[in-house]
Amino acid sequence: MASMNYYELFGIPVSYTLDEVRLTNIYLEKQSVAHPDASASLKAGANAGWKTLGLVGCNPANNVVDDVSCPRSERLSVDLNVAYDTLMNAVKRAEYFLALHGLRIDDISVHYAAEMFAISEQYGTLKTLSEKLDFQQQLVCRMKGMEKSLAAVEGNLAEFCKRAVLLRFIGSFLEKVRLDAYNRN
Amino acid sequence: MHTIGIDLGTTASAIAFVHNGVSKIIAVDGVKSTVPSVVNYGENFPIVGREAIYRVDSSNTVFSVKRFMGTDSKFFARTPEEISADILFFLKRSAEQVLRMPIDAAVITVPAHFSNLQRIATKKAASLAGIKVLRLINEPTAAAIAFGLDKKQDGVFGVYDFGGGTFDFSILRLSKGVFQVLATGGDTYLGGDDVDSAILEYNLHQNNLDISQLNEKEKLLGILLSKSMKEQLINLEKTHRQFIYRGNNCRFQLSREILEDIVTRFSCRTLQIADQVFMDSKININDVAGIVAVGGMTKIPLIKKAIADHFGLKIFDELNPEEVVALGAAIHADSISSRNINSLLIDVVPLTLGIETIGGTVDRIIYRNSPIPIMQKREYTTYQDNQTGIKFNVVQGERSMAKDCFSIASFELGDIPPMPAGKARISVEFSVDVNGILHISAFEKSLEVSKSVVVEANNELSNDEMMQILQIAETNKYKDAEESAHVTVRIETERMISFWESVVQDLSLEEQVVALEAIRELKAALKNDDYEKLLRYRKKIENIFDQHLDEIIGKRLTGMSVACVPDSWNY
Numbered sequence: 036m037a038s039m040n041y042y043e044l045f046g047i048p049v050s051y052t053l054d055e056v057r058l059t060n061i062y063l064e065k066q067s068v069a070h071p072d073a074s075a076s077l078k079a080g081a082n083a084g085w086k087t088l089g090l091v092g093c094n095p096a097n098n099v100v101d102d103v104s105c106p107r108s109e110r111l112s113v114d115l116n117v118a119y120d121t122l123m124n125a126v127k128r129a130e131y132f133l134a135l136h137g138l139r140i141d142d143i144s145v146h147y148a149a150e151m152f153a154i155s156e157q158y159g160t161l162k163t164l165s166e167k168l169d170f171q172q173q174l175v176c177r178m179k180g181m182e183k184s185l186a187a188v189e190g191n192l193a194e195f196c197k198r199a200v201l202l203r204f205i206g207s208f209l210e211k212v213r214l215d216a217y218n219r220n
Numbered sequence: 221m222h223t224i225g226i227d228l229g230t231t232a233s234a235i236a237f238v239h240n241g242v243s244k245i246i247a248v249d250g251v252k253s254t255v256p257s258v259v260n261y262g263e264n265f266p267i268v269g270r271e272a273i274y275r276v277d278s279s280n281t282v283f284s285v286k287r288f289m290g291t292d293s294k295f296f297a298r299t300p301e302e303i304s305a306d307i308l309f310f311l312k313r314s315a316e317q318v319l320r321m322p323i324d325a326a327v328i329t330v331p332a333h334f335s336n337l338q339r340i341a342t343k344k345a346a347s348l349a350g351i352k353v354l355r356l357i358n359e360p361t362a363a364a365i366a367f368g369l370d371k372k373q374d375g376v377f378g379v380y381d382f383g384g385g386t387f388d389f390s391i392l393r394l395s396k397g398v399f400q401v402l403a404t405g406g407d408t409y410l411g412g413d414d415v416d417s418a419i420l421e422y423n424l425h426q427n428n429l430d431i432s433q434l435n436e437k438e439k440l441l442g443i444l445l446s447k448s449m450k451e452q453l454i455n456l457e458k459t460h461r462q463f464i465y466r467g468n469n470c471r472f473q474l475s476r477e478i479l480e481d482i483v484t485r486f487s488c489r490t491l492q493i494a495d496q497v498f499m500d501s502k503i504n505i506n507d508v509a510g511i512v513a514v515g516g517m518t519k520i521p522l523i524k525k526a527i528a529d530h531f532g533l534k535i536f537d538e539l540n541p542e543e544v545v546a547l548g549a550a551i552h553a554d555s556i557s558s559r560n561i562n563s564l565l566i567d568v569v570p571l572t573l574g575i576e577t578i579g580g581t582v583d584r585i586i587y588r589n590s591p592i593p594i595m596q597k598r599e600y601t602t603y604q605d606n607q608t609g610i611k612f613n614v615v616q617g618e619r620s621m622a623k624d625c626f627s628i629a630s631f632e633l634g635d636i637p638p639m640p641a642g643k644a645r646i647s648v649e650f651s652v653d654v655n656g657i658l659h660i661s662a663f664e665k666s667l668e669v670s671k672s673v674v675v676e677a678n679n680e681l682s683n684d685e686m687m688q689i690l691q692i693a694e695t696n697k698y699k700d701a702e703e704s705a706h707v708t709v710r711i712e713t714e715r716m717i718s719f720w721e722s723v724v725q726d727l728s729l730e731e732q733v734v735a736l737e738a739i740r741e742l743k744a745a746l747k748n749d750d751y752e753k754l755l756r757y758r759k760k761i762e763n764i765f766d767q768h769l770d771e772i773i774g775k776r777l778t779g780m781s782v783a784c785v786p787d788s789w790n791y
């Protein structure tokens with residue numbers, strides 16, 4: 036079976052730079068055919084085009100090739116969702132993009148130790164919920180900035196691996212802040 | 221195929237169906253478009269809805285059972301699923317009666333933030349009631365469908381759903397007929413019921429009483445009076461009730477100002493959740509067309525104002541907030557069953573799903589806000605030599621330690637062939653279907669001939685169990701649903717007549733004249749089997765008695781007459 040990566044699935048170039056609006060449009064278009072609820076007639080016409088579809092994720096967790104447990108119609112929809120979900124998330128996309136090149140985000144956090152420390156420090160000083168929400172918003176903006184800076188070096192994979200460390204850190208720190216905000220009230 | 225949409229609410233449920241392309245509420249109750257989600261077990265068959273309230277008794281009447289779905293609590297020896305099934309069955313039968321055709325299947329709504337267990341419980345309730353579930357969909361999403369299709373307007377919307385038991389906030393994008401949920405959040409234990417309790421506490425405090433001093437009957441009466449005072453204050457500045465405590469009259473009073481103080485405590489929390497959902501959706505607030513207000517609590521003007529002020533966005537409230545969820549469910553039922561999709565729906569997983577690993581941390585497998593259907597795999601291994609079994613604890617929630625999340629299933633994969641630690645390759649596959657329900661399978665795949673064991677979440681019914689339940693349901697009370705619908709309505713009406721006759725002397729003289737005349741007409745309608753007339757007169761009578769609901773309830777619960785005349789009362 037021919038296998039496609041997530042980018043090929045949507046017919047977009049393999050790149051960390053992503054046109055989110057375009058991806059979303061393609062995704063919705065494909066889902067309106069692939070989704071289990073999509074009308075039978077539509078699906079019959081479209082199936083021909085989908086025959087060769089089979090996904091290979093380089094991350095074993097995302098590898099959905101050899102599954103037989105869900106019916107084919109739902110399979111297509113699942114594949115699209117997994118791929119879309121991965122590409123739309125800055126951290127997951129970085130991991131996936133690197134995996135396609137046989138690489139992974141560096142484990143050494145020493146590159147950005149100072150930045151990481153500063154973020155934790157700053158968070159520690161926040162008291163009110165609204166301060167924490169604002170901080171979350173700042174981190175979200177910072178993520179967007181990081182995403183751009185990663186895109187800028189996607190030709191230099193070694194540098195990319197390094198910068199992605201901070202991106203990943205902010206991503207998981209955001210999660211922590213969010214949890215904190217959610218649980219305290 | 222005939223399908224309906226069901227909003228199985230905490231305090232009120234509604235049903236709708238699509239006729240000639242338009243979604244309409246099926247008004248079964250005569251007085252309102254919704255049916256109280258109340259079940260009375262005083263007889264040897266369940267009595268649901270308004271009649272159950274008339275017959276209220278703390279020793280046999282269940283309120284807000286939805287709050288207990290997915291738990292193993294019991295009420296009068298019945299599980300929450302069974303009680304919900306009684307409500308669902310009543311709704312189905314009523315729909316059949318009004319539409320005069322058998323109903324085959326339904327889309328049933330659940331709060332977006334409902335966990336896997338709560339969803340499974342809802343599905344089980346439906347099968348107990350003999351209803352085929354076309355799909356479980358999330359309440360705010362259903363509201364968006366009703367709203368979006370009504371407006372035929374593309375764009376990003378927030379849906380703020382503040383109901384009797386739960387709060388949900390979702391952000392959706394509607395483009396070219398596809399509804400894409402971008403993020404959702406909520407609290408399944410935050411609703412009008414909590415406001416009612418707070419009002420009761422306030423009033424007890426005013427009377428130097430404490431909730432712990434009340435017995436079950438008094439508590440129930442207090443809650444019902446609080447709820448009714450709350451609902452009245454959208455029209456009045458203040459209201460009062462007589463509350464009977466140990467034979468003594470206490471005065472419950474509530475002004476709009478105090479109500480607003482109480483409500484604000486709860487609405488603040490809803491706005492915090494909404495802020496978080498906005499953050500999760502990565503949507504810029506300027507790109508949002510407006511917020512759809514859903515749920516009975518949004519009838520309170522203060523809440524609508526709070527949402528509008530907080531977000532600076534337009535509030536869409538043209539549709540009745542108590543009907544909109546059922547209307548959307550019916551539209552979705554129609555589009556799934558006719559296979560004529562003009563509204564495709566892509567919803568999301570509300571809470572992260574994962575597995576507890578050694579050390580008690582959670583290995584997250586499917587993240588919240590992932591689009592469904594979705595599937596993810598993980599590989600695990602043994603940590604001891606010749607380990608033949610491995611135990612999995614499946615959890616749902618955002619916390620990093622498993623003990624802080626809900627445990628939703630646990631299973632053991634046995635028969636692993638003996639091999640050194642770390643050699644076994646156990647693949648665990650999580651898939652969340654279009655109903656938002658998780659399916660798990662696990663197998664050991666290191667051997668050439670792999671042995672595969674499929675494990676389902678432990679609360680999911682096996683096919684056998686399902687068949688068994690359906691059979692029992694078949695032979696018992698749910699027999700010949702379509703056939704008996706007509707008979708049941710007759711019996712129900714006869715019961716109501718004798719009830720009304722027993723309380724008619726509590727009405728004013730003018731009302732008595734009108735009511736007795738209507739009861740006479742109703743009896744004639746029964747005799748002639750004139751269904752239209754029967755409904756018309758039932759509605760007329762119920763409207764009269766509805767004005768006195770609090771007195772009827774008070775009398776039933778305390779055995780004493782209580783007067784509830786809010787208008788004439790002043791501080």
Ligand SMILES: Nc1ncnc2c1ncn2[C@@H]1O[C@H](COP(=O)(O)OP(=O)(O)OP(=O)(O)O)[C@@H](O)[C@H]1O
Nearest residue numbers: 229230231232383384385386412413451515516517
């Ligand atoms: N006029 C009103 N003023 C204040 N509150 C009201 C009014 N009408 C209804 N409510 C409240 O709204 C709540 C019921 O709302 P709704 O019917 O949307 O909830 P539900 O669907 O039963 O619950 P859920 O969606 O949480 O399962 C109740 O707490 C009720 O008291």
Ligand SMILES: [Mg+2]
Nearest residue numbers: 229359383545
């Ligand atoms: Mg509701």
